[in-house]
Amino acid sequence: xxxxxxxxxxxxxxxxxxxxxxxxxxxxxxxxxxxxxxxxxxxxxxxxxxxxxxxxxxxxxxxxxxxxxxxxxxxxxxxxxxxxxxxxxxxxxxxxxxxxxxxxxxxxxxxxxxxxxxxxxxxxxxxxxxxxxxxxxxxxxxxxxxxxxxxxxxxxxxxxxxxxxxxxxxxxxxxxxxxxxxxxxxxxxxxxxxxxxxxxxxxxxxxxxxxxxxxxxxxxxxxx
Amino acid sequence: xxxxxxxxxxxxxxxxxxxxxxxxxxxxxxxxxxxxxxxxxxxxxxxxxxxxxxxxxxxxxxxxxxxxxxxxxxxxxxxxxxxxxxxxxxxxxxxxxxxxxxxxxxxxxxxxxxxxxxxxxxxxxxxxxxxxxxxxxxxxxxxxxxxxxxxxxxxxxxxxxxxxxxxxxxxxxxxxxxxxxxxxxxxxxxxxxxxxxxxxxxxxxxxxxxxxxxxxxxxxxxxx
Numbered sequence: 001x002x003x004x005x006x007x008x009x010x011x012x013x014x015x016x017x018x019x020x021x022x023x024x025x026x027x028x029x030x031x032x033x034x035x036x037x038x039x040x041x042x043x044x045x046x047x048x049x050x051x052x053x054x055x056x057x058x059x060x061x062x063x064x065x066x067x068x069x070x071x072x073x074x075x076x077x078x079x080x081x082x083x084x085x086x087x088x089x090x091x092x093x094x095x096x097x098x099x100x101x102x103x104x105x106x107x108x109x110x111x112x113x114x115x116x117x118x119x120x121x122x123x124x125x126x127x128x129x130x131x132x133x134x135x136x137x138x139x140x141x142x143x144x145x146x147x148x149x150x151x152x153x154x155x156x157x158x159x160x161x162x163x164x165x166x167x168x169x170x171x172x173x174x175x176x177x178x179x180x181x182x183x184x185x186x187x188x189x190x191x192x193x194x195x196x197x198x199x200x201x202x203x204x205x206x207x208x209x210x211x212x213x214x215x216x217x218x219x220x221x222x223x224x
Numbered sequence: 225x226x227x228x229x230x231x232x233x234x235x236x237x238x239x240x241x242x243x244x245x246x247x248x249x250x251x252x253x254x255x256x257x258x259x260x261x262x263x264x265x266x267x268x269x270x271x272x273x274x275x276x277x278x279x280x281x282x283x284x285x286x287x288x289x290x291x292x293x294x295x296x297x298x299x300x301x302x303x304x305x306x307x308x309x310x311x312x313x314x315x316x317x318x319x320x321x322x323x324x325x326x327x328x329x330x331x332x333x334x335x336x337x338x339x340x341x342x343x344x345x346x347x348x349x350x351x352x353x354x355x356x357x358x359x360x361x362x363x364x365x366x367x368x369x370x371x372x373x374x375x376x377x378x379x380x381x382x383x384x385x386x387x388x389x390x391x392x393x394x395x396x397x398x399x400x401x402x403x404x405x406x407x408x409x410x411x412x413x414x415x416x417x418x419x420x421x422x423x424x425x426x427x428x429x430x431x432x433x434x435x436x437x438x439x440x441x442x443x444x445x446x447x448x
Binding site for chain 2: 114115116117118146157158161185186187188189191192194195196198199201202203205206207209210211212214215216217218219220221222223224
């Protein structure tokens with residue numbers, strides 16, 4: 001358990017999917033206190049129980065409504081499908097003041113999920129920022145990770161690009177990335193989230209064309 | 225020399241910079257006939273001579289005006305700074321009908337070169353497409369390559385994402401990428417060029433923050 005994990009508890013909003021449970025698993029394993037949030041708190045409790053069992057009961061994970069999870073945590077991570085993005089951010093925004101929101105959302109619009117299609121705000125993360133306002137630091141991360149593999153070790157092949165509204169917030173999120181066992185990089189201001197969100201569509205296309213389920217990216221030519 | 229190099233000659237428009245000369249070097253070495261274009265054809269001739277000397281005279285490289293280079297070649301590669309992008313595309317568009325234009329331009333707007341700032345068209349490549357119209361296939365590639373290293377082997381650490389207006393055009397350009405010794409990937413329709421152009425700003429920021437001159441990306445978790 002790192003020092004920062006003593007200070008932080010993490011809400012995973014819409015955390016009952018593969019992505020949310022995978023992140024919950026990695027962070028709970030690293031010693032963070034996890035609040036899984038869902039529209040349906042019974043589903044959140046079931047997800048919490050599942051992750052707890054994977055960890056042999058050695059973790060602090062609870063299932064709650066999205067609002068309660070956002071209220072209890074220091075950092076909220078948003079893992080909802082794009083169709084539920086606006087509604088969920090509106091719902092929890094009052095609970096996020098002074099905190100960091102980490103947006104994992106990719107604005108995929110079926111059926112053309114391998115074509116980049118960004119909202120008017122520029123990206124899902126910038127849309128979230130418009131909703132929560134300046135009292136919440138917004139970062140974006142984890143959009144390119146193959147969620148299938150967060151419960152095993154294969155996703156370690158993919159680096160995580162972290163954008164956000166301040167360097168300080170990005171540094172906090174990079175610590176959280178590192179705690180999952182992945183490698184996080186400071187990818188600059190939130191405007192740059194269009195690149196990272198859009199890269200997911202590129203990777204979906206590459207998966208389809210070249211026959212994979214878990215293409216990703218690594219940053220080369222530099223070390224940290 | 226591959227079969228396709230017997231068929232293709234390549235214009236490198238604005239080809240007197242590091243980037244253009246580096247690409248000329250790689251392709252001439254692979255056996256392609258190269259037309260280096262510039263606003264100033266004397267400068268183009270000097271650049272052609274420099275690259276020819278690096279190759280010990282074993283190459284076909286000539287220096288021309290941008291218009292003449294575009295006229296003579298089957299494929300035109302555009303390596304101008306963004307400030308000269310529109311003007312150059314307008315100048316050569318009549319010569320490009322039925323051909324492929326490969327746009328290498330990144331819309332960097334100083335001083336914030338590590339912040340993604342796309343033109344109204346969505347990306348530089350989409351802007352080029354608006355200018356040349358439907359009679360020209362437009363692809364975009366090589367935006368993330370460290371130009372310093374095209375004249376040596378270190379840039380091989382970076383993969384090349386190829387977007388474009390048709391799968392056929394992208395496949396042609398992927399062959400050209402492979403001929404440079406780099407690895408090209410089909411990154412989907414031209415709309416996805418925002419990701420690849422924007423990634424350059426992310427990499428410039430990573431270079432600055434983590435102390436490198438040649439960060440890049442590799443696609444992982446999939447083979448081709």
